[in-house]
Amino acid sequence: GVVREGSVSMPKDGAWTFTTLDGFTWETKSSKNVVTLATAAPDVLVVCEAAQHQFEAYEKVIERATEKGAPIIFSGTFESSFGWYAEKWQEWQAVGAEGRSFSIPTWSNTNIFPGGRQDPKILKAERNMDPDLFQERYGGIPCKPKELVFPEFDFKKHVKPVDKLFDPQLPVEIWVDPATHVYSVLFVQRQNRAI
Numbered sequence: 001g002v003v004r005e006g007s008v009s010m011p012k013d014g015a016w017t018f019t020t021l022d023g024f025t026w027e028t029k030s031s032k033n034v035v036t037l038a039t040a041a042p043d044v045l046v047v048c049e050a051a052q053h054q055f056e057a058y059e060k061v062i063e064r065a066t067e068k069g070a071p072i073i074f075s076g077t078f079e080s081s082f083g084w085y086a087e088k089w090q091e092w093q094a095v096g097a098e099g100r101s102f103s104i105p106t107w108s109n110t111n112i113f114p115g116g117r118q119d120p121k122i123l124k125a126e127r128n129m130d131p132d133l134f135q136e137r138y139g140g141i142p143c144k145p146k147e148l149v150f151p152e153f154d155f156k157k158h159v160k161p162v163d164k165l166f167d168p169q170l171p172v173e174i175w176v177d178p179a180t181h182v183y184s185v186l187f188v189q190r191q192n193r194a195i
Contacts, residue, residue, distance in 0.1 A: 031057035041067035050074040051081035058084055078142045086142035094159040103140025167191060 007019035015036075016028040029037050031053045037060045045061055047053065065072050078086050092101035106113065106122070113119035126134050135141040144151055167189065175186040 031060075034060045037061065037064060039064075041065075042070050043068060044070055045072045047072065047074045047076075049076035051076050051078050051085040053085075054082055055084040058088075077140070078136050081142070089142055090154075091159075093154075096161040097159075105140050106138040165189075165191075 002020050004019045004021055007017075007025075009017050011017070015030070017025065019025045027039075027042075029039075031037060034054075034056050037057065042064060045065055047057075047061055050058075061072055064070070074085065074088070076085070078089075088099065089101040089103075091097055092099040105117070107115075107117045107119055110116055113122055115122070122138060125138060129137070132143040136143045170189050170191065173188045173190070175188050177186075
């Protein structure tokens with residue numbers, strides 16, 4: 001009852017198009033060849049199973065949205081992720097981030113899990129899984145990579161807008177961490193106050 005009768009088509013390239021009763025035209029695309037994402041500027045973009053797309057597709061979607069300032073909705077689980085999706089989810093948790101992220105945990109579907117978070121099936125899964133993996137698969141919170149130097153790093157807690165931290169009266173120092181293959185360069189301003 002939402003799709004206009006006779007508006008559904010499936011072209012040879014596998015992309016579906018249809019029009020809703022209120023006049024919105026939807027077109028599906030595949031990111032297997034990101035060039036196919038470059039068509040007319042859309043009003044809204046929805047990326048389903050975002051973790052399954054390579055970062056190049058993410059960049060192309062941003063590019064497509066730019067002309068009209070179209071909102072982009074990324075959805076899906078973190079399973080088998082290319083990594084960028086979980087990183088963006090974390091980044092978008094910070095105050096002042098370019099985007100916003102939130103999770104809808106499995107147990108919020110009370111038709112399947114009537115006890116919600118305390119449903120016996122959810123509690124059994126939690127008892128039998130690694131806590132981080134449980135949070136990723138059931139809670140919608142991505143696991144942190146095991147190889148992090150500072151596993152306690154959290155965008156929400158540790159990232160603040162520069163204008164809230166920078167003091168033009170204090171000197172800025174450059175710190176370099178030379179490593180074997182990569183190195184980081186930090187611009188540091190020492191301050192004697194709690195942040």
